[in-house]
Amino acid sequence: MKYSLLGLAATIFFISCGNGDAANTSNNEQAPVTVSSEENYTPPAGVDAKVSASLKPVMDHYLDLKNALAADKGKDASQAGEKLLSALNSVDTATMTAEQKSSFNNVASDMREHAQHIADNSDKIDHQRSHFKMLSDDTYDLAKTFGGGRKLFVAHCPMALDGKGANWVSEFPEIRNPYFGDQMLECGEVKEELK
Numbered sequence: 020m021k022y023s024l025l026g027l028a029a030t031i032f033f034i035s036c037g038n039g040d041a042a043n044t045s046n047n048e049q050a051p052v053t054v055s056s057e058e059n060y061t062p063p064a065g066v067d068a069k070v071s072a073s074l075k076p077v078m079d080h081y082l083d084l085k086n087a088l089a090a091d092k093g094k095d096a097s098q099a100g101e102k103l104l105s106a107l108n109s110v111d112t113a114t115m116t117a118e119q120k121s122s123f124n125n126v127a128s129d130m131r132e133h134a135q136h137i138a139d140n141s142d143k144i145d146h147q148r149s150h151f152k153m154l155s156d157d158t159y160d161l162a163k164t165f166g167g168g169r170k171l172f173v174a175h176c177p178m179a180l181d182g183k184g185a186n187w188v189s190e191f192p193e194i195r196n197p198y199f200g201d202q203m204l205e206c207g208e209v210k211e212e213l214k
């Protein structure tokens with residue numbers, strides 16, 4: 020019984036990740052990613068240009084943080100977390116509608132908490148990654164409401180965080196898994212595109 024369960028777990032592992040070799044492939048063997056362009060981007064209707072512009076650094080620092088985790092660099096993730104915090108505090112809410120303002124404030128207060136934990140735990144990448152899941156869900160909500168400043172991709176890894184599964188937002192469609200880094204860099208798939 021014990022052995023068949025192990026076999027089942029191994030099968031799920033390989034189905035989930037498509038390619039079992041992914042675990043043994045190092046960063047520099049990956050094909051380059053195709054980063055989406057910021058040119059010709061139009062924010063969703065009803066979002067003021069000032070709001071969109073002041074949210075851009077928030078998105079950029081989130082993406083830096085995500086790339087740092089995919090590269091297994093807790094220190095860089097921590098620094099991106101710091102920058103994300105200050106970018107959140109510089110968002111121009113003056114031209115937001117009342118509805119936008121309350122949605123932004125809700126998401127931003129949650130994001131601040133997770134960014135702070137990530138900033139404070141540069142030597143505990145697992146801890147950073149568990150906060151990153153919630154930060155990613157917040158970032159998704161933000162991009163849905165206010166636009167992401169460019170085309171974005173929402174990816175999912177069913178194995179992240181001990182099999183609970185988790186999403187992330189990316190500026191490219193290729194999978195570079197921020198929950199596993201080099202250990203399983205290509206585990207996951209794109210679930211949604213945000214234009």
Ligand SMILES: [Cu+2]
Binds near residue numbers: 136146
């Ligand atoms: Cu924490």
